[in-house]
Amino acid sequence: MTAADSLAVWLRVRRETDWRHAPALRRVPPSSDGFQAWCEGPVRRRDPVRAERLLAAHAVARADAARRAPLAFALLAGWQREVLGVREAPFRVTDAYAKAGRERYGLTPRTEADFAACLREATTSDLPLAARAARAYLDVAFFHPFTDGNARAALLTLVHVLAREDVVLSQVGPLQTTRYADDPTGAADLATLIGVLHHRGADWGGDAS
Numbered sequence: 001m002t003a004a005d006s007l008a009v010w011l012r013v014r015r016e017t018d019w020r021h022a023p024a025l026r027r028v029p030p031s032s033d034g035f036q037a038w039c040e041g042p043v044r045r046r047d048p049v050r051a052e053r054l055l056a057a058h059a060v061a062r063a064d065a066a067r068r069a070p071l072a073f074a075l076l077a078g079w080q081r082e083v084l085g086v087r088e089a090p091f092r093v094t095d096a097y098a099k100a101g102r103e104r105y106g107l108t109p110r111t112e113a114d115f116a117a118c119l120r121e122a123t124t125s126d127l128p129l130a131a132r133a134a135r136a137y138l139d140v141a142f143f144h145p146f147t148d149g150n151a152r153a154a155l156l157t158l159v160h161v162l163a164r165e166d167v168v169l170s171q172v173g174p175l176q177t178t179r180y181a182d183d184p185t186g187a188a189d190l191a192t193l194i195g196v197l198h199h200r201g202a203d204w205g206g207d208a209s
Contacts, residue, residue: 006103076145158194
């Protein structure tokens, strides 16, 4: 029996989640760049090539944020080429599976257009920044646009959305946990966690003068 379409489930959860109570984020100098520290620490110890590719993709994602590039699949594909060390990173052409087959992300004639619309909302919605970053992370995770490296693409997207508003997390390790498409509480909790990690970095780094 074919598994239920977890992408369709996520789109329903996305609409029903209470995003407006996400914490506010302040622009303060972080004690460190958590993404870079994660790459230089656990990622490099496990796989130096993977770390270098992630750092290269991170630099591109930050540069795209600085120039206010529209958040779209083409932008993510550019980061993904760096992440995977490939010349092309096209949108998937079949259903995708994750979590040992527990989740299936369907593909329909509207999937790419729906993904594009969700990405646009990351920078045009009036939701709190933490909610927009969390939702964009989960959009990438559950649209699962690439054949490989979607977790890395999701994290880069989160970092990019925050960087567009000069917010940097001092840690990203706590974000590295399994997320499920049918979990509205977990979706809202991700936005809360972003706020916790940001304020922890703010407390360490001090207020902007």
